[in-house]
Amino acid sequence: MKTADRLSPSPFHSLIDVSRAVDWALVSRRSVRAFLPTPVARDEVESILEVARFSATGVNMQPWHVHVVTGTAKSRLSAAINAIDDDPARSSHLDEPYDYYPREWTSPYVDRRREVGWALYGLLGIEKGDKERMHVQHGRNYRFFDAPVGLFFTVDRVMREGSLLDTGMFLQSVMLAARARGLGTCPQAAFNKFHRVIADELSIPDSQMLVCGMSLGYADPDSIENSLVTDRAAVNDFTTFYNE
Template sequence: MNKTLTEIINSRKSIRAFLDKPVDNKVIEEMLKMASQAPSGGNLQPWKIYVINSSSMDKFINFQKKWKGKEEPPYPIYPEKLKEPYRTSRYEVGEEMYSLLGIKREDKVGRLNQMLKNFDFFGAPVGLFCFVDKQMGLPQWSDLGMFLQTFMLLAVDQDLDTCAQESWSLKQNCVKEFLKVPDEYILFCGMAIGYADKDSKINKLQTTRRPIDDWATFVK
């Protein structure tokens, strides 16, 4: 808890394998309260959060296995024909991840099985779901991002690890039924929270960023 903001920002990364080590809901509650200091247009604070932890996590995983309802993606997670340079960035992170795991391009089953680990929260003890009222538009969805990043940085400060998971949007109906979320809300993403399994290969993944000249212009 004595880390500088720079250390926290630089050490946050997405973790995709967790230890079976519990996290107290009180810690999560404090982090959520603090994350709500994130700014939002008009101070709307449009996030609606559900947390599952230990016994409710077990119940949810069980519920999900037995769930027989229908899902339809509520919106495309990525644009259909992703332009450059975004396409390459997305491609590279996928390739780096599968190469670390030794899963080849043609091993479609191996890739699918790895993707499906999202729906087990990668073994994390805590799962968070972030919903937003369907009435809200693009500006409010961007507020969710600020809230979630603030939360993920606070997690680092607590020596906790996270992975934001938009893949959960594909399981809207199942998640909403389990949590009994009113229909006016839409699920944006989930988040795995816990302690990283530092020995796991996938957690060695270290992503990079495009250079600043690609996306910032200093007008002279």
Template sequence: MHIDDALTARKSVRAFRPDPVPLSLVTEILEIASRAPSGTNIQPWKVHVVAGETRRRLEAEVLAHRETQPADDGAEFPRTSKRKEPYITRMRTLGKEMYSLLGIPKGDKEANWRQWGRNYQFFDAPVGLLFTLDKDLDAMSFIDIGILMQSIMLAAKARGLDTCAQGAWNNYWSVTRRVLGVPEDEYIICGMSLGYADESAAVNTLVSEREPLSDFVTFHGFD
């Protein structure tokens, strides 16, 4: 698949088939994605790949933990951003479209809670990835992790797989840390689902809109 086609075809998939993804294919994706650039080539990322019984255990323990109203229901690292327009409208537009496809009406807290919990099931994808980062690194290394994740998503798409990047996994980090043996000196940044999209699922028809270049690009010095 040409890189342009992978970029255009990639989208966040929130329903997967149970078909297993061979370890050899996951390894191939990670090896090619490891060519992602990082500031001064420090390659700060660490990736935990879960499948099989470990994935099932992680899912079960996180879902049980979140029902206890735990203290770690937010990221362990600082997240102080205050969203304003136009970001609020973009976020709400996506949410409205997605929950409409899921058949979840506005204000249905129980259904919303269940759907949010689907994050911790990796939307039924057979493979989950968790990305961690040394706590003593600065914000630039968060950018490096994002570049790696995009590389993984494109490499996966080029091989017929789909993904969903999941910020939800920086919640309930105490369980993820315990189950996967993540050291205390690392932040759990986010997760990713990896597998084959369930094309029959209505939610997977969602393609989020993109703003025109005129809204976010300023050209300087061109004749």
């Protein structure tokens, strides 16, 4: 897309139609946890990244790197991660590249975390205390919930917190572009503790830090876990207006 094209008037007949399309993509985006085996063409992935690259970024740093896995490479990586995840002696010593979650959980964040967790387990019929089934379900993260495409996002380690913000906006753009194309996504910080395994398998240089992973594909409409819709705080709960 050329700069001139980006600055030209909207090609759509109605700005209302544009706003509805954008609003639909934002509101209907979900974390998909069950995908169909339907392949996603490389051209489709590239078209998503083609538009996402115009995400906002401080002083045009564009700090993100994207690593796309499919086919045998994806299966091999999943097997390597699951082998460690299923071995407490090996998985208990893993660390994370950065603190995604707070070190001390407080309300309302811990309440929201518990609510979504138990809502998902409730749909799947997993009872509280059933650690084995919880582990199996969590392990599906590392198989990309059966999605045909996996993505990993990294930034250079020399970058600071601002680049994580930029990459977060890039992630949102990827997810919205995918949604507009009828595809589902699931951003996954669950991959982070396996950052060394991922780097080894994909030959990612040590100068890059993993931000998170993502599953991409066509959502399975018949899977119960995809019926989960999380509650969101009302605008008045997180917004303060100042006019004087």
